[in-house]
Amino acid sequence: MQSENPFVADFVKMMNGAAGTLAGVGREARDNARERFREFLGDMDFVSREEFEAVKEMAATARGEIEDLKARIAKLEGKSGE
CATH class of the missing domain: 1.20.5 (Single alpha-helices involved in coiled-coils or other helix-helix interfaces)
Incomplete structure (x- = not known):
C-alpha cells in the first residue's frame, strides 16, 4: 500500500x-x-477588396467612355479619315 x-x-x-x-x-x-x-x-x-474592385470597375468604365468620346470628337472634327 x-x-x-x-x-x-x-x-x-x-x-x-x-x-x-x-x-x-x-x-x-x-x-x-x-x-x-x-x-x-x-x-x-487601407481599403477593402470590395471597395478596390468597385473603383477598378468604375475606372474601366470611364476609360471605355473616354475612348468612345474621343472617337466621336474625332468624327465630328473630320479627323477620322472618312
Whole structure:
C-alpha cells in the first residue's frame, strides 16, 4: 500500500494552478497583441477588396467612355479619315 505525501500533492496542485495561470496569461497576451495590431492597421488608410474592385470597375468604365468620346470628337472634327 502506497501513501500519498501531502507535500507532494500540494506541490502538484500548485504547479497545475501555475500552469493554468501561465496559459491564461499567454492567451491574454496574444489577444492584446492582436488587438494592438488591428488598431495599428485600422489607423492606416487601407481599403477593402470590395471597395478596390468597385473603383477598378468604375475606372474601366470611364476609360471605355473616354475612348468612345474621343472617337466621336474625332468624327465630328473630320479627323477620322472618312
